[in-house]
Amino acid sequence: MATQTTEPRPSQRLALSSEEQRLLAEGTLTDRGIQAHPRAFYRAMRHGDPIHYDEKLGSWLVTRHEDISAVQSDPLTFSVHHGYHEQQARGMHEEFRAYLKEHGGGYFPDAIMSDPPYHTRIRKLMENAFTAHRVKELEPRITEVVRALIGEVIARDGTRCDAVKDIAIPLTIRIIVEQLGLDQGMEDRISRWSVAVTAQIGRMQSREQMIENAKEICDLQHYLIAKMKQREAVPGEDMISDLVHAEVTNADGTREKLTFEEAVSLVRATLIAGNDTTATAIGNLFYVLTTKPGMAELLESVIDDDRRLNRFVEEHLRNEPPVRALSRMAVKETVVNGTTIPEGAHMLLVYASGNDDETVFPEPRKFDIDRPNLGRHVAFGGGPHRCIGLALARMEVKVAAREIVRQMKNIRLAIPEGEITYTPTVATHTIESLPITFERREA
Amino acid sequence: MGKLKVTMTDVNGDTRTFDDVEEGTSLMEVGKAHGVAGIMGDCGGGCACATCHVYVAEGWWDKVGEPDDIEFAMLDMVADVMKDTSRLGCQIRMNPELDGIAVTVAPASTY
Numbered sequence: 001m002a003t004q005t006t007e008p009r010p011s012q013r014l015a016l017s018s019e020e021q022r023l024l025a026e027g028t029l030t031d032r033g034i035q036a037h038p039r040a041f042y043r044a045m046r047h048g049d050p051i052h053y054d055e056k057l058g059s060w061l062v063t064r065h066e067d068i069s070a071v072q073s074d075p076l077t078f079s080v081h082h083g084y085h086e087q088q089a090r091g092m093h094e095e096f097r098a099y100l101k102e103h104g105g106g107y108f109p110d111a112i113m114s115d116p117p118y119h120t121r122i123r124k125l126m127e128n129a130f131t132a133h134r135v136k137e138l139e140p141r142i143t144e145v146v147r148a149l150i151g152e153v154i155a156r157d158g159t160r161c162d163a164v165k166d167i168a169i170p171l172t173i174r175i176i177v178e179q180l181g182l183d184q185g186m187e188d189r190i191s192r193w194s195v196a197v198t199a200q201i202g203r204m205q206s207r208e209q210m211i212e213n214a215k216e217i218c219d220l221q222h223y224l225i226a227k228m229k230q231r232e233a234v235p236g237e238d239m240i241s242d243l244v245h246a247e248v249t250n251a252d253g254t255r256e257k258l259t260f261e262e263a264v265s266l267v268r269a270t271l272i273a274g275n276d277t278t279a280t281a282i283g284n285l286f287y288v289l290t291t292k293p294g295m296a297e298l299l300e301s302v303i304d305d306d307r308r309l310n311r312f313v314e315e316h317l318r319n320e321p322p323v324r325a326l327s328r329m330a331v332k333e334t335v336v337n338g339t340t341i342p343e344g345a346h347m348l349l350v351y352a353s354g355n356d357d358e359t360v361f362p363e364p365r366k367f368d369i370d371r372p373n374l375g376r377h378v379a380f381g382g383g384p385h386r387c388i389g390l391a392l393a394r395m396e397v398k399v400a401a402r403e404i405v406r407q408m409k410n411i412r413l414a415i416p417e418g419e420i421t422y423t424p425t426v427a428t429h430t431i432e433s434l435p436i437t438f439e440r441r442e443a
Numbered sequence: 444m445g446k447l448k449v450t451m452t453d454v455n456g457d458t459r460t461f462d463d464v465e466e467g468t469s470l471m472e473v474g475k476a477h478g479v480a481g482i483m484g485d486c487g488g489g490c491a492c493a494t495c496h497v498y499v500a501e502g503w504w505d506k507v508g509e510p511d512d513i514e515f516a517m518l519d520m521v522a523d524v525m526k527d528t529s530r531l532g533c534q535i536r537m538n539p540e541l542d543g544i545a546v547t548v549a550p551a552s553t554y
Contacts, residue, residue: 132517306512
């Protein structure tokens with residue numbers, strides 16, 4: 001980030017309270033209670049042991065903003081290719097791979113989850129699809145889709161709904177499906193596929209669950225492969241057609257067509273990444289609107305001011321980042337801020353902790369849309385692997401925020417806050433279901 | 444090989460001039476191709492991350508022009524280091540009128 005740190009950055013370990021020491025000694029990201037409410041654990045690590053080895057998880061947790069930034073800026077030492085594929089169905093990878101080969105049309109490694117220089121070429125293909133200017137052109141259409149969806153929910157039962165299942169999830173699916181050129185009306189199926197794919201990096205599935213999820217992924221792959229074959233023969237105006245006909249430019253200037261396997265992995269990644277995390281962000285938006293005093297009023301006050309609404313969205317992404325942590329692997333022994341990471345070690349960049357780093361964001365738990373360095377949050381990661389769909393994600397959250405206020409008011413949680421459940425995973429912080437009541441706002 | 448000239452001062456204060464820039468190349472691409480410190484271009488030129496932030500040198504602003512609303516929104520996310528002459532390098536494409544332009548990379552933090 002081209003911004004400057006104004007606070008001194010204490011790389012020193014800070015003294016911990018006895019409760020924090022206990023958390024650090026006993027806590028693990030595999031604990032579902034910590035997954036749901038992780039901030040005290042993050043804080044204890046960030047202060048006392050910023051690159052902490054979580055023994056139960058078998059991963060090094062990188063928790064300070066400066067260290068996350070340093071690691072993600074060095075994609076050759078800290079490999080996404082090895083980190084991601086090591087994390088995938090960890091402990092059961094061979095069986096997972098064999099299952100997809102046998103039943104799912106093939107095992108397609110994620111081409112985008114790779115390292116430079118290969119990654120640079122693959123990524124180049126995808127970069128033009130979702131630039132901020134292209135996404136701005138989509139705003140009217142996204143608004144139509146979101147308006148219609150919320151309208152449907154209100155028409156069904158004008159006073160209550162599940163904000164995650166009825167709004168957040170179908171909303172982001174409808175938008176990415178339209179961009180890719182897939183079929184509408186398959187929201188339940190695509191939602192199940194998304195859960196199955198993301199569970200592979202969540203580290204919480206049993207063997208039985210892995211097989212169930214692998215079955216879903218096979219179903220997904222068969223669907224995508226059929227669509228892609230069709231577009232290979234008869235191209236349309238959609239991303240699938242672009243990808244099946246795409247060529248990458250090699251370092252020597254020669255051009256080469258993407259392999260079908262690469263294209264499948266990219267369509268799959270775009271579909272899943274294009275709905276799951278953004279749905280989480282919108283679910284989290286309903287969560288803060290219904291549980292944090294003043295948030296609904298604040299959103300209402302910024303809705304017609306584009307600059308402040310953009311800042312609201314960005315601060316929301318900092319404050320409640322959907323992606324908790326993503327993987328890297330150290331390809332050689334490396335010292336990061338005083339901690340020696342062994343060769344081959346699996347690491348998680350804990351973005352949610354980086355966004356709470358008080359040396360970068362003073363009073364991190366305060367929701368402050370006037371922060372002068374908002375752009376430094378790491379909700380989208382950073383470096384060459386920074387989320388490629390970031391402009392689309394921001395736009396979807398922004399349009400959702402605007403349409404929620406335009407059509408709904410007095411939104412309340414319909415269950416006690418303590419009963420909210422979170423998806424078991426180390427990768428994201430995702431509310432599974434959020435029953436709400438509301439009143440319709442007349443236009 | 445192109446023939447347009449660009450002078451860039453990186454975050455460490457080192458100034459270099461590149462005199463073989465092709466028309467149509469963005470300043471972010473120039474900076475990345477030559478490893479200019481502080482130009483990262485994470486999002487690939489999509490005007491979506493503010494990691495190619497530069498200050499345009501005196502005398503060039505009129506030719507470069509103001510950022511549009513989308514670019515301004517991104518610069519606003521790094522308001523602490525934004526100036527009146529701030530632009531994102533990915534949004535400035537070289538053309539003969541910009542031949543000889545000079546920019547300074549906005550102060551990057553150490554990460």
